[in-house]
Amino acid sequence: MPKFNDLLNLIVQGMPLTYQQALDFQNLILNNNFQEVDLVSAFGYLESRPLTYEELKGFYDSSKKAMVKVETEFKTLDTCGTGGDQSGSFNISTVAAIIASADGVPVAKHGNRAASSKCGSADVLEALGVNIDLDKDRAEACLKKYGFVFLMAKNFHPAFRFAAPARKIYGKRTYFNLLGPLLNPASAEYRVHGFADTSQVENLGKLLMESGVKRAWLVHSEDGLDEISPCLPTKVREFAQGEEPKIFEINPERYGYKNLQLSEIKGGDAKINAKIIENILNNEANQSQTAVAVLNAAAGLAVFGKAESFEQGIEIAKQTLASGKALEKLGEIRTYAP
Numbered sequence: 001m002p003k004f005n006d007l008l009n010l011i012v013q014g015m016p017l018t019y020q021q022a023l024d025f026q027n028l029i030l031n032n033n034f035q036e037v038d039l040v041s042a043f044g045y046l047e048s049r050p051l052t053y054e055e056l057k058g059f060y061d062s063s064k065k066a067m068v069k070v071e072t073e074f075k076t077l078d079t080c081g082t083g084g085d086q087s088g089s090f091n092i093s094t095v096a097a098i099i100a101s102a103d104g105v106p107v108a109k110h111g112n113r114a115a116s117s118k119c120g121s122a123d124v125l126e127a128l129g130v131n132i133d134l135d136k137d138r139a140e141a142c143l144k145k146y147g148f149v150f151l152m153a154k155n156f157h158p159a160f161r162f163a164a165p166a167r168k169i170y171g172k173r174t175y176f177n178l179l180g181p182l183l184n185p186a187s188a189e190y191r192v193h194g195f196a197d198t199s200q201v202e203n204l205g206k207l208l209m210e211s212g213v214k215r216a217w218l219v220h221s222e223d224g225l226d227e228i229s230p231c232l233p234t235k236v237r238e239f240a241q242g243e244e245p246k247i248f249e250i251n252p253e254r255y256g257y258k259n260l261q262l263s264e265i266k267g268g269d270a271k272i273n274a275k276i277i278e279n280i281l282n283n284e285a286n287q288s289q290t291a292v293a294v295l296n297a298a299a300g301l302a303v304f305g306k307a308e309s310f311e312q313g314i315e316i317a318k319q320t321l322a323s324g325k326a327l328e329k330l331g332e333i334r335t336y337a338p
Contacts, residue, residue: 001027004034011045022058030066030159039166043174051175053203060179060207068156070139070149070186075214076108077304079296080121080181081194081226090267090276090289091124092227093194096296098281101148102320102329103297105304108143108186112153119270125150127274129334142336143186148329156185173197182208190304191216192296194226198235205239215240215303219250223262228299230260230291236299250295255314257291264288281327294318 007025010017017025025042028034046055077100079093094109101107111121122132132150134142143149154161160176167174178200181193191213195201198220208216218237221229228234230252238246252260265288267273279285280293297320298313307313320326 004028004038008038008042011042014045014049016052017055017058019054019058022055023062024058026059026062029163030062032162034162036166036169039163040170043166043170043172047172047174051200051203053206056175056179056200056203057207057210059175060182060211063157063160063179063183064211066157066159067183067185068136068158070108070136070143070151070156072106072108072140072143072186074106075190075304076106076143076184076186076188077190077192077300078108078110078184078186078188079192079300080110080184082177082181082196088118088266089225089227089262089292090265090273091119091121092225092265092292092296093192094121094124095277095280095293096192096300098148098277098329098333099293099297099317099320099326100300100304100306101146101333102326103301103306103316104147105300105306106143106147107300108149108151108184108188110151110153110156110181110184110186110188112180118268119273122150122152123270124273124277127270128277128330130330131336139185142333146329146332146336148333149186151185153180157183178204182211187212189214190300192219192299192303193217194219196220196224196226201237202245205237205245209239209241213239213241215305217299217303219299225262227292228295229262230257230265230288230295231262250310252291252295255295255311257287257295260288260291262288265292278330281321281330283321290321294321 079097097107097109113122114120221234222232233251294317297317301307301313302310
C-alpha cells in the first residue's frame with residue numbers, strides 16, 4: 001500500500017485518484033495511518049474540484065468494508081439524508097421513517113447526532129425516549145421484533161473516528177458527508193436520501209445500484225430542503241435495478257397542499273423537535289408539519305413497494321396517522337431497552 005503522503009502529493013497536484021488509489025487513501029484514513037494536518041490539507045484540495053466516480057467508489061468501498069454490518073433476513077428501508085440544508089427544519093426523515101414502519105415497512109434508520117444543525121436524528125429519538133445506543137446484536141433483535149431500529153453511525157462506523165479531528169479542524173463539508181448516509185449498516189435495499197448539494201447525485205445513485213440497492217429516490221426541493229417539500233416542487237432522481245434512471249418532479253399542489261410556508265416546519269433543539277413529532281403522531285400538528293411528514297413517508301412507502309404509487313403512499317400515510325398506528329409504533333420502539 002502506498003504511503004499517505006504519496007497519495008496526498010497526487011491530490012495536491014490536482015490529479016484524480018484511480019479507484020485503487022482512492023481505496024488505499026481511505027484505507028489509510030480508517031486505519032489511522034496519516035497525520036492530522038495532512039488530512040486537513042487533503043480535504044481542502046479534494047473539495048476544490050468535483051470528485052470522480054472512481055474516487056467516490058474507492059472511498060465508499062473502503063468505508064463499507066470497515067463498517068459493522070447488521071444482519072437481517074428481510075428487506076429494509078432507510079430515509080437518511082445528508083443534512084446541511086441550513087433550513088432549520090425539524091427531523092422530517094425521522095418521523096417519515098416511523099410512519100413507514102407503522103405501515104409494515106421494516107426500517108433500518110441510519111443517523112447521527114447533530115453536526116451543522118441543532119438536532120440530529122439521534123438527538124430527537126433520544127428525546128422521544130428511544131434507545132439509540134445499540135450494538136450489532138441488540139440492533140438486530142430490535143429490528144426483528146419491532147420492524148424499526150435506529151443505527152447510530154458511531155457504533156457501526158467506528159473507524160470514522162480517526163478522521164473526526166481533521167474534519168472538525170477543516171470545518172466544512174467533505175466527501176464523508178456525502179458517503180456517510182449511504183453506508184447503511186443493514187445494507188438497506190430501499191432508500192430515500194435527501195441531498196442539500198446535488199452535484200454528485202448521479203454518481204451516488206450509480207454507486208448505490210452497484211452496491212446492491214434495489215430502488216432509491218434521491219431528492220432535493222426548490223426551497224433547498226434535503227426532503228420532499230410541502231411548499232415548492234421537489235426534484236426526484238429515481239434509480240432502480242434493471243431500469244434507466246428517471247428524473248421527475250413532485251409538486252405538492254397536485255396533492256392538495258397549497259400556500260404552505262417553510263417557516264411552519266422549522267424546528268429547534270431536540271426537545272422542541274421531539275414535541276413536533278409527537279404532535280404529528282397525535283394529529284395535533286400544523287398543516288405544514290403534517291404535510292411534510294406525509295409526503296416523505298409516502299416516498300418511503302412507494303420506494304419500498306408498500307404503495308403502488310406515490311399518490312397511494314400519501315393516502316396510506318394519512319390513514320396511518322389518523323388511526324393512531326404511527327403513535328403506537330413510537331410507543332413500541334420506546335419499550336426496547338435491553
